[in-house]
Amino acid sequence: MNFVGSHILSVSQFDRQAIESVFSVAEAMEPYAQRKRVTRVLEGAILGSMFFEPSTRTRVSFGCAFNLLGGEVRETTEIKATAIAKGESFYDTARVLSGYSDVIVMRHELEGSVAEFASASRVPVLNAGDGANEHPSQALLDLYTIRKELQGRGKTIDNLRIALIGDLRYGRAVHSLVKLLCLFTNVQFTLVSPPELALPAVYLDAIRAAGHQLVESTQMNSSISNADILYVTRTQEERFPSLAEAAKYKGLFRLNQATYTQFCEPNTVIMHPLPRDSRGDANELDNDLNENPNLAIFRQTDNGVTIRMALFALILDVVDEVDKHSREVNWYTARRLP
Amino acid sequence: MNFVGSHILSVSQFDRQAIESVFSVAEAMEPYAQRKRVTRVLEGAILGSMFFEPSTRTRVSFGCAFNLLGGEVRETTEIKATAIAKGESFYDTARVLSGYSDVIVMRHELEGSVAEFASASRVPVLNAGDGANEHPSQALLDLYTIRKELQGRGKTIDNLRIALIGDLRYGRAVHSLVKLLCLFTNVQFTLVSPPELALPAVYLDAIRAAGHQLVESTQMNSSISNADILYVTRTQEERFPSLAEAAKYKGLFRLNQATYTQFCEPNTVIMHPLPRDSRGDANELDNDLNENPNLAIFRQTDNGVTIRMALFALILDVVDEVDKHSREVNWYTARRLP
C-alpha cells in the first residue's frame, strides 16, 4: 500500500506491512503527541474537518493531530442546513469543499457516503465514521494500543490472547479490530456475549479462515482468566430496534476490581472503545478500576492522536520532514506525564 | 479607492481601477491558493468570522483564505442565542467583537446589517452576504473567473458576450455581476428567463446606461449560440412567496452536453454561482457536463479563495510583504493539480 495521496476509507485497505508502516511512524510521532517536542512540518496546510453528524472526541482528536503537525483546521459541524438542502449533489459538495483544504476528514451517518465523497474529492479523504460501516482510525488505534501495552510485557500481537466482551453484534469498533487481527498469526479469541449479541458470522468465518483459535461463551468470569487483553464494550443501545430491547442486555457483564483480582492473570490489560456507560444499569467497567494501572482506556484515546498524526504524515508525505521542523516544548506540561 | 483599512460592503464601492487592483493582487496570490508556495505574512493576525446565518462554503472559503496568508480564524456560527437576546444593541456587539480580531467577515440575514455593524467596528469588515442585498466577494470572483477563462481564449471582459440564464429576478449573484460588468465597455447581454423572473428594471437601466447591448429571451437554446460565457442560475426557491410558486419555474431551462454541443460555439464557458440544483425537477446544469473542460464552476469556487486572499492582503496592507514571508510547499499536493 502506498499511502501518499491516498484516501483512508476502510481497514480492508491495510495489509500487515501497511499496519507496520503506520505503527512505525506513530512511534516517531510520540514525542510530539506527548508534548516533549513541537514540529511545524505542516505549517500552512489546512485540514477540512467535515462532520455531518455530531462528534466531540473523534473530531477534536483529528483536529489536534493536525495542529500538532503545525497545520490549521477549518471545521464544519452543521452541513445539513446548507447547500445540500438546495439540491446540491454530493459530487458538487465534494468538488467545492476539497478545493479549500489539503486533506479532509469526514463523518457522515450514511454507509458509503465518505467513499462517494472521496471519489469526487481533489484531496485525500479520511473516513472518521460512515454510519455502522467503517471507522478505520479507531481500529488502528486499538491495535496500536494492544501492541504498546504488550511490548512492556514482552509479548506481540502474534500469539495474542484477547477476550472481546459485551455487544459484539452492533459494535463497529469490535468488527474492525477483528478484521485487523486476522492479518496476524495465532491469535486466541474468546468471545463473550449473549447469543443475541454474538459476533456476526462473517467475522467468525474470518477468524477461522485466518487460522486463529476461537471460543464463544455467555459467561464473563470464567472467560477472562487466560487473556492478555480484555476488550470490553458498551451495549450500543442507539442501534437496537428499541431501547426496551437494548435494556435486556445492559449490565449483563460488569467488570470491577474485585472480579479482575479474582479471575484475571496479573497485568491483564483492560481496553474499551469508549464511551463507557457508567450509569447504574450498565456500568460495564466500574470506576473502581480507575486506579488500576492496567486500565488502558485513556492511553487508547491518547494513542488516537498519535495514530492520526501518523496517517496525516504518511498521506501528505512528510514523514521524513517531521523532525527537521522540530524543537523542544517550552511551556508547562508536567501534569500530563504519568 | 484606497483599500487599506477599508470595509468591503458593496460592489458599488468598486470602480474599474479598483477591480484591476484586486485582480492583479489575486494573480499574485495564485501560487499560494494552489499550494505551490506557503506564505506566513499574516502570522499572528486574527480573522473574526461571524456568521449570523449558516453557511459552509463562503465561511470556509474566507477562513481558508486567511489561513493561507498565515493568520488565525475565530469563528462564531450561533450568535443568535447570545448577548443580542439579552437586549444588546448591534452597536455594542460590534464594539466588543471588533476588539478581538484584526479584520471581520460577517454574514447576516438582514439587509444593511453588515454596514451597520461596520460603522461601529474598530477593524475592517467584509460583507459575506446581508440577506438579498450584497455579497461583493461573490461578484468579484465571478468576474475574475470570466477574465481568467477568457484570457486563455484571447478575449477580455471588454467586448464580452454573456448569456444570463434562469432566475434573474431573485439571484443576488446575477445582480452584483451585472453591476460590475457595467464598469466595462461593449458587453453584449443575453438575458434568458421567464417574464416573471426577468432581471429587475434597475439593472436593465444600468446595462443600457453603460452603453451595452441587451437582448431578452424566454428561450434558452436559441440564445446560447453566440456567447463567450453562459452564466446559469438556480431557481432561488427560498425567496419565492411559496414553494408552489417556485415550482412553476424549476426545470424550465436545462443545459446538458447534447444541448451544449448542438447550440453553443466551441469552448463556450459554463458558469454557475452554485449550488446547482441537481434534483430531477430542476437540474439546470446536467451532470453529463462534468467532464466538459469548459465547465468552470469549480474553478469559480477555487477563485473565491484567491479573491478573498487578495481582499485581505489589500485591506491589511501586506500586498508587498506576501512573497517575503514565503517558501515552497513541502507536502503532497499532486491530486489538486489539473
Next chain:
Amino acid sequence: MNFVGSHILSVSQFDRQAIESVFSVAEAMEPYAQRKRVTRVLEGAILGSMFFEPSTRTRVSFGCAFNLLGGEVRETTEIKATAIAKGESFYDTARVLSGYSDVIVMRHELEGSVAEFASASRVPVLNAGDGANEHPSQALLDLYTIRKELQGRGKTIDNLRIALIGDLRYGRAVHSLVKLLCLFTNVQFTLVSPPELALPAVYLDAIRAAGHQLVESTQMNSSISNADILYVTRTQEERFPSLAEAAKYKGLFRLNQATYTQFCEPNTVIMHPLPRDSRGDANELDNDLNENPNLAIFRQTDNGVTIRMALFALILDVVDEVDKHSREVNWYTARRLP
C-alpha cells in the same frame, strides 16, 4: 499562589499578591493585545475550548488570547449531544478531552461542574463560568480595568470609591468583584438597588469584615456624586423566577449623559459587565454616553483579552519567554488605536 500548572476555578484562589502578579503580566501583554507586537511563544500549544453552554464573547475572548500568544484553539460548542448522552461520566470526559490539549477553558451551566472536570483533567483548566457560581476571569478584568482607569487619575484600588448599581442580587460579576475588592484597603461602597435585588448578606458581611465603608441606597441620582467608578448592571432577567417578576425592576435605574453631567464628579468612570440591555424598557446605560470618554465598557472587554493572555502565560509558565518570541506587527492596525 503558584500559577504554574494550576487550575483557575474561583476568585477565592487569589490573594492580593496573586492579583498583582496577574496585573503585572497583563501589563506586559498590552503591546500584543493592542497589536503593536506579535509573539509566538505558545506556537504548537493547543487550547481546548469547551463550552457546554453557548457564549460568544467569553469564548472568542479566550480563543483570541491564546491565538495572540501563538497557540491553536480546538473548540467544542455542542457537547451535550455526544458521549455524555451515552452514559459517559464527567470523569471519563475529562480524562479523554484533557489528553487532546495543553490547557482547557470550560463553561458549563452546573455550579461546581468545572471544578469536578478539573479534578480529573490532566492539564490546567480555566473556569469560564459554571452557572451562577464563578467566572473568575471576568472579575479579574473588571478589577484590572478599575486599576487602569484610576491610574490615569492618580488613584489606586486602595481608597477606591465605587457605586454598584442595579441588580446586585443575581449579578455574578458583581459578587466576584466584591470578593476581590475585599482584598484591598479602605474601599467605599455605595450599593444602589431596590431592596428585593440587594446584595446578598454574605457579601455585605465580607465588605464589613474587610473594614470597608458601606452605604446602601434605593436612589441612583443621589448616590453617584462621590464615586470614582460607577459599576452599572443589567437586570439578569433570565435568573428571576419569571420574566414578569424581572419586569418590575427593569428600567428602574437609567444613567444617561444628562444625569451624569448633573450628578457625577468630572471624569467618573462608567463600567458595566456587558451586555447592556439597550431595549426601551431597560436601557440602564443610555447610548448618548457612547461618546463620553469616561465610558470604559469597551476598554473592559479589551482588557478581558489581556487578562486572559496573562493567565495563560502564568499557568503555562512562559511569562519570561513572551518577548523573546516576538516581533513588530506588519499589517494595518490603525483603526484600532484610540
